[in-house]
Amino acid sequence: MKRNGLRIGGLVALAAMLTAPALAETGTSLPQDISETAGRLMAAAASDTVGLKFVEDLTTEIGPRLAGSPAEARARVWAVNELKQLGFQNVRVEDFSIPYWSRTHETAEVVGSNAQPLVITALGGSKATPEGGLEADIVRFDSLSDLQAAPVGSLTGKIAYIDELMYKTQDGTGYGLAVRKRSGCANAAAEKGAVACLIRSVGTQSHRIPHTGIMSRDGALGALPAAALSAPDADQLTRLLERGDVRVKLDIGVQSAEAAPSGNVIGEIEGSDLKDEIVLIGCHLDSWDLGTGAIDDGAGCGIVVGAAKLIDALPGKPRRTIRVVLFGSEEVGLLGGQAYARQHGDELDKHVLAAESDFGAGRIWQFQTRFGEGAKPYGDTIKAMLTKIGVAEGNNEAGGGPDVGPLRRGGVPVVTPSQDGRDYFDYHHTPDDTFDKIDPEEFRQNIAVYAAFSYIAAETGWDFRKAADAESAQGAD
Amino acid sequence: MKRNGLRIGGLVALAAMLTAPALAETGTSLPQDISETAGRLMAAAASDTVGLKFVEDLTTEIGPRLAGSPAEARARVWAVNELKQLGFQNVRVEDFSIPYWSRTHETAEVVGSNAQPLVITALGGSKATPEGGLEADIVRFDSLSDLQAAPVGSLTGKIAYIDELMYKTQDGTGYGLAVRKRSGCANAAAEKGAVACLIRSVGTQSHRIPHTGIMSRDGALGALPAAALSAPDADQLTRLLERGDVRVKLDIGVQSAEAAPSGNVIGEIEGSDLKDEIVLIGCHLDSWDLGTGAIDDGAGCGIVVGAAKLIDALPGKPRRTIRVVLFGSEEVGLLGGQAYARQHGDELDKHVLAAESDFGAGRIWQFQTRFGEGAKPYGDTIKAMLTKIGVAEGNNEAGGGPDVGPLRRGGVPVVTPSQDGRDYFDYHHTPDDTFDKIDPEEFRQNIAVYAAFSYIAAETGWDFRKAADAESAQGAD
Ligand SMILES: [Zn+2]
Ligand SMILES: [Zn+2]
Ligand SMILES: [Zn+2]
Ligand SMILES: [Zn+2]
Numbered sequence: 001m002k003r004n005g006l007r008i009g010g011l012v013a014l015a016a017m018l019t020a021p022a023l024a025e026t027g028t029s030l031p032q033d034i035s036e037t038a039g040r041l042m043a044a045a046a047s048d049t050v051g052l053k054f055v056e057d058l059t060t061e062i063g064p065r066l067a068g069s070p071a072e073a074r075a076r077v078w079a080v081n082e083l084k085q086l087g088f089q090n091v092r093v094e095d096f097s098i099p100y101w102s103r104t105h106e107t108a109e110v111v112g113s114n115a116q117p118l119v120i121t122a123l124g125g126s127k128a129t130p131e132g133g134l135e136a137d138i139v140r141f142d143s144l145s146d147l148q149a150a151p152v153g154s155l156t157g158k159i160a161y162i163d164e165l166m167y168k169t170q171d172g173t174g175y176g177l178a179v180r181k182r183s184g185c186a187n188a189a190a191e192k193g194a195v196a197c198l199i200r201s202v203g204t205q206s207h208r209i210p211h212t213g214i215m216s217r218d219g220a221l222g223a224l225p226a227a228a229l230s231a232p233d234a235d236q237l238t239r240l241l242e243r244g245d246v247r248v249k250l251d252i253g254v255q256s257a258e259a260a261p262s263g264n265v266i267g268e269i270e271g272s273d274l275k276d277e278i279v280l281i282g283c284h285l286d287s288w289d290l291g292t293g294a295i296d297d298g299a300g301c302g303i304v305v306g307a308a309k310l311i312d313a314l315p316g317k318p319r320r321t322i323r324v325v326l327f328g329s330e331e332v333g334l335l336g337g338q339a340y341a342r343q344h345g346d347e348l349d350k351h352v353l354a355a356e357s358d359f360g361a362g363r364i365w366q367f368q369t370r371f372g373e374g375a376k377p378y379g380d381t382i383k384a385m386l387t388k389i390g391v392a393e394g395n396n397e398a399g400g401g402p403d404v405g406p407l408r409r410g411g412v413p414v415v416t417p418s419q420d421g422r423d424y425f426d427y428h429h430t431p432d433d434t435f436d437k438i439d440p441e442e443f444r445q446n447i448a449v450y451a452a453f454s455y456i457a458a459e460t461g462w463d464f465r466k467a468a469d470a471e472s473a474q475g476a477d
Numbered sequence: 478m479k480r481n482g483l484r485i486g487g488l489v490a491l492a493a494m495l496t497a498p499a500l501a502e503t504g505t506s507l508p509q510d511i512s513e514t515a516g517r518l519m520a521a522a523a524s525d526t527v528g529l530k531f532v533e534d535l536t537t538e539i540g541p542r543l544a545g546s547p548a549e550a551r552a553r554v555w556a557v558n559e560l561k562q563l564g565f566q567n568v569r570v571e572d573f574s575i576p577y578w579s580r581t582h583e584t585a586e587v588v589g590s591n592a593q594p595l596v597i598t599a600l601g602g603s604k605a606t607p608e609g610g611l612e613a614d615i616v617r618f619d620s621l622s623d624l625q626a627a628p629v630g631s632l633t634g635k636i637a638y639i640d641e642l643m644y645k646t647q648d649g650t651g652y653g654l655a656v657r658k659r660s661g662c663a664n665a666a667a668e669k670g671a672v673a674c675l676i677r678s679v680g681t682q683s684h685r686i687p688h689t690g691i692m693s694r695d696g697a698l699g700a701l702p703a704a705a706l707s708a709p710d711a712d713q714l715t716r717l718l719e720r721g722d723v724r725v726k727l728d729i730g731v732q733s734a735e736a737a738p739s740g741n742v743i744g745e746i747e748g749s750d751l752k753d754e755i756v757l758i759g760c761h762l763d764s765w766d767l768g769t770g771a772i773d774d775g776a777g778c779g780i781v782v783g784a785a786k787l788i789d790a791l792p793g794k795p796r797r798t799i800r801v802v803l804f805g806s807e808e809v810g811l812l813g814g815q816a817y818a819r820q821h822g823d824e825l826d827k828h829v830l831a832a833e834s835d836f837g838a839g840r841i842w843q844f845q846t847r848f849g850e851g852a853k854p855y856g857d858t859i860k861a862m863l864t865k866i867g868v869a870e871g872n873n874e875a876g877g878g879p880d881v882g883p884l885r886r887g888g889v890p891v892v893t894p895s896q897d898g899r900d901y902f903d904y905h906h907t908p909d910d911t912f913d914k915i916d917p918e919e920f921r922q923n924i925a926v927y928a929a930f931s932y933i934a935a936e937t938g939w940d941f942r943k944a945a946d947a948e949s950a951q952g953a954d
Binding site (some may be wrong): 062114239 | 486533537538540541548587588591593594596612683684685686709712716717720769868907909911912913914
């Protein structure tokens with residue numbers, strides 16, 4: 001899957017193009033020197049090695065990094081060392097505690113005259129089955145809604161099976177819909193009297209590779225044993241049900257605890273005259289346990305670390321501080337983001353901009369902002385610059401990424417550099433999320449975008465919160 | 478992966494084209510009525526449902542069919558019923574006994590500071606590790622030859638790891654080379670003092686899906702515990718070795734027995750005046766245990782059953798008998814083919830032609846023969862007919878398929894309809910060998926080819942053994 005498409009000629013042309021003057025509108029256009037520097041950053045991103053090595057090393061030397069596990073703890077130690085060696089400042093871990101869940105074993109098999117194994121994986125928060133497993137008949141539903149509409153008690157002693165499909169979209173909108181069945185299956189099935197629930201994997205590939213992910217639960221554990229079938233196994237179960245009753249034996253073992261250590265790893269490129277103002281770019285350090293967390297979200301960490309290092313390599317310091325946050329325990333409920341917002345609640349006003357990269361390493365095709373009405377011209381300026389490397393201008397409704405949600409809700413301006421996610425759910429949350437799935441050239445385009453907007457945000461001093469009726473003075477520029 | 482590309486207009490055009498007169502050369506050209514009927518068979522194949530349903534039902538209702546296992550035994554009972562219901566004659570099982578091997582568990586993990594699981598699968602014939610597993614350092618080799626060249630005793634207490642790649646080819650030639658490491662790793666590693674061997678999976682995909690297959694062994698068991706890593710896990714192990722020593726814990730459990738029941742399932746479309754002469758078309762009924770044996774070799778069984786049924790549906794019986802053989806225990810050493818040759822040793826001269834379909838369900842792109850010198854014009858006639866549906870004319874060096882090897886060596890003429898195998902090793906011997914990987918349209922083109930040549934061979938009475946110096950009388954036509 002790896003490609004190396006760097007062309008030196010193209011690089012030089014890119015640098016020339018990018019340093020062309022930006023919007024002429026007074027006050028919201030980029031000063032010539034900032035525009036030129038941003039252009040050079042984007043050109044330099046095309047030969048990034050720091051970011052790519054960061055994700056390669058993380059996924060190789062640590063591998064899977066389940067939230068709250070010893071592996072996530074090792075990843076924090078590793079990341080602190082790595083950020084220090086890269087020259088980041090103020091490198092630290094901000095600890096917090098989470099409910100802990102992990103699988104210990106998981107098997108499923110059709111029993112009876114069509115006896116055969118099925119490939120499953122437990123959902124995050126699944127209860128264990130009774131010792132030795134449970135055996136029950138399958139009742140199939142086309143969708144979560146259909147299961148929810150079943151009469152209470154109608155599934156007593158049965159296994160509910162939701163066979164809902166998911167389709168590929170560039171922006172990942174198919175995921176929100178499909179993930180509802182993952183989140184809601186156990187609760188809905190329990191309400192109807194079922195003993196377990198199975199779902200068709202939330203994913204878009206047809207390999208024998210199931211997809212895990214968190215489900216609704218109280219603390220560490222959900223209402224029932226719950227697991228996802230790989231797509232071919234879901235097909236198989238559906239074909240078997242067309243032929244008659246199907247009985248399945250499910251055996252899931254889990255470990256759980258109400259409290260386990262996690263933490264956010266932070267490193268900074270300190271600013272100069274506005275160093276207490278923070279441009280936060282983040283990712284999450286934890287991953288699911290099945291793969292090595294390369295596209296979710298080692299890639300995001302490589303992107304923000306790589307981008308920050310490009311800015312650090314500039315001759316002068318940017319005015320504001322670039323804060324890189326590798327959030328912990330995102331996968332189990334965005335817990336790192338919540339902890340960060342809690343621990344930094346008294347300095348949210350110092351956060352001038354935030355974004356988290358957490359959608360793989362695909363090419364960024366659009367750039368969204370969520371700025372104050374009066375700051376929209378700043379957004380237009382940044383977007384216009386990014387169109388030069390093929391990024392479309394998005395709207396002003398950015399989400400910012402899962403772990404910066406609490407910041408956004410706290411009034412922090414955010415941006416979303418939208419990655420092409422058509423292949424993301426082929427790998428996401430599966431054993432197949434491994435380093436070879438990252439395309440280095442597309443990965444580096446992400447670094448270009450992160451480096452450019454982070455640098456502009458840090459160096460211009462623009463106030464992205466500015467309301468529509470604010471006076472025309474722009475930040476501290 | 479399923480497509481339904483049948484176009485009725487195309488079908489009619491195909492039928493018209495196929496019934497055009499064949500080669501004019503006297504005595505080796507097809508009589509007009511046989512040519513027309515072969516054309517109609519090929520057209521009818523495009524709407525086959527019997528063959529496709531056969532493989533769907535087999536892979537769904539039985540699933541994996543490991544040689545010598547209860548599942549293979551169930552598959553024989555299932556196939557006997559199915560062939561009888563389809564109207565085959567003389568349906569029977571010819572029993573034989575094989576050494577039995579199956580896996581009971583298999584895990585691998587890197588231990589130490591980079592602790593993480595690795596996805597492996599034991600090779601067929603692997604020894605078990607000691608109770609609780611074994612732990613040893615890895616020594617990597619680029620190829621089997623490099624391992625074989627290592628000094629005796631140089632791997633004492635180590636795990637040998639062969640990291641040899643395999644490339645995609647249309648005709649599967651990459652497999653022969655790559656499979657040598659699978660076959661030879663344990664013996665070579667044992668000779669050097671190693672305690673186990675690992676190989677990069679023999680396959681051409683980059684998913685976290687390992688590839689199993691038989692290895693060299695005496696009876697049921699090989700020299701050492703031996704397993705294949707999925708491609709991403711092989712990449713990972715190699716990256717870890719670039720960073721320093723790697724220690725792996727390997728835990729493989731197996732069951733084995735020197736004798737277990739297997740068998741060949743046979744059904745016939747009885748001929749008319751030459752009914753004791755046999756056109757044998759086969760496949761293998763057993764599969765590896767990881768997938769459901771859809772492309773290897775449920776598809777082959779669907780193809781030959783579907784083709785025979787099309788011939789059976791003709792108004793009159795063909796002159797010779799079409800014998801369909803679903804061989805048992807192919808995967809563990811071509812044991813069904815050997816048993817058949819043994820059990821039918823005194824009637825090999827009655828076998829006028831043989832072929833086994835065992836390379837998936839990809840489009841047939843070439844048709845090879847292995848006929849006597851004097852019978853080559855018959856081959857040319859059949860090949861010329863098949864060029865009309867896009868099948869190139871192959872040489873006269875056909876292998877005929879794994880289970881008909883003993884027949885070929887016993888002088889039976891064989892043909893090889895060569896399937897496009899570029900994707901075959903993406904799925905072959907992996908959990909991913911499931912029904913959804915079969916393209917119905919390409920599958921049906923296979924049925925067209927098998928129906929056409931089998932019918933021509935049965936109806937013409939041509940002698941495919943005919944030597945160069947034989948008199949010019951042609952068979953019994
Ligand atoms: Zn994520
Ligand atoms: Zn995730
Ligand atoms: Zn085969
Ligand atoms: Zn095979």
